[in-house]
Amino acid sequence: MCSHAGAWERVGNISAFVVKKMSIYKIENLSFSYDEKCLIFENIDLQFDINKITLLAGINGSGKTTFCRLLSGLEKKYKGRIFLENKALSKLSAAEISEKIVYLKQESFANIIAATPSEDIAIWNHKFQSKILPELEKEQIEALKEYYLEPLKDQPFWEMSGGQIKRIGLAGLLLNIDKYWILDEPVTGLENALIDILINILQKRKTAGKGGLIISHQFEKFEQIVDNWLKIEDKKIIELK
Numbered sequence: 001m002c003s004h005a006g007a008w009e010r011v012g013n014i015s016a017f018v019v020k021k022m023s024i025y026k027i028e029n030l031s032f033s034y035d036e037k038c039l040i041f042e043n044i045d046l047q048f049d050i051n052k053i054t055l056l057a058g059i060n061g062s063g064k065t066t067f068c069r070l071l072s073g074l075e076k077k078y079k080g081r082i083f084l085e086n087k088a089l090s091k092l093s094a095a096e097i098s099e100k101i102v103y104l105k106q107e108s109f110a111n112i113i114a115a116t117p118s119e120d121i122a123i124w125n126h127k128f129q130s131k132i133l134p135e136l137e138k139e140q141i142e143a144l145k146e147y148y149l150e151p152l153k154d155q156p157f158w159e160m161s162g163g164q165i166k167r168i169g170l171a172g173l174l175l176n177i178d179k180y181w182i183l184d185e186p187v188t189g190l191e192n193a194l195i196d197i198l199i200n201i202l203q204k205r206k207t208a209g210k211g212g213l214i215i216s217h218q219f220e221k222f223e224q225i226v227d228n229w230l231k232i233e234d235k236k237i238i239e240l241k
């Protein structure tokens with residue numbers, strides 16, 4: 001599953017293409033349970049490349065969301081080791097983790113921070129980006145437009161449909177374009193045209209060397225962009241194809 005990337009560097013008197021390993025996550029002997037009775041993962045060894053897109057499937061309750069939470073540093077009581085860009089995840093602060101990755105949660109409401117899409121996008125910008133204001137504003141409007149949110153930008157979330165709320169989270173992703181994306185069921189409840197927007201963005205990011213982990217059962221939607229197909233089965237994560 002691991003691939004290589006590199007750069008031209010001077011080696012003595014000549015230029016050489018120096019191959020570098022580009023792993024975003026390295027997981028060693030990972031086991032996890034919420035309580036002693038029910039083990040969710042047992043002795044998982046995996047590696048994810050920064051520039052690859054991985055799709056993870058599994059039946060309801062198999063542990064897909066739990067796996068996302070482990071990678072995002074939200075579940076801490078695991079056995080084994082998780083490295084994020086070669087640093088032990090357990091030693092990184094939430095702020096350090098969110099510099100590298102962005103996690104779109106399965107429950108759309110959990111991705112909402114403020115009362116309206118405009119405020120929400122502004123907070124995303126403020127919290128996670130340190131660019132100058134005019135650039136932020138441009139990105140903000142582009143993100144809202146991308147998911148057809150402009151007509152809704154000042155509407156409170158409690159007056160929106162489930163699909164509309166989902167789109168706010170997806171727009172927030174566009175402001176975190178450089179990071180590794182962990183997307184828990186990003187297309188569930190989304191109309192086809194909006195799924196196509198997400199696929200296009202994922203494709204563009206991939207061309208630019210940015211990958212992610214996607215949880216979904218809708219294999220056909222992601223066929224063209226996925227590099228690695230994984231499935232949770234019996235407390236293990238196995239390769240599907």
Ligand SMILES: Nc1ncnc2c1ncn2[C@@H]1O[C@H](COP(=O)(O)OP(=O)(O)OP(=O)(O)O)[C@@H](O)[C@H]1O
Pocket residue numbers: 034035040058059060061062063064065066067106
């Ligand atoms: N906070 C928690 N405390 C205890 N058990 C939990 C907790 N969260 C999830 N579980 C249990 O862990 C197992 C895995 O849950 P998880 O949400 O990761 O599954 P999933 O594969 O994402 O399911 P779905 O397809 O329904 O989204 C389930 O049996 C669930 O009941």
Ligand SMILES: [Mg+2]
Pocket residue numbers: 064065066106184
């Ligand atoms: Mg889930």
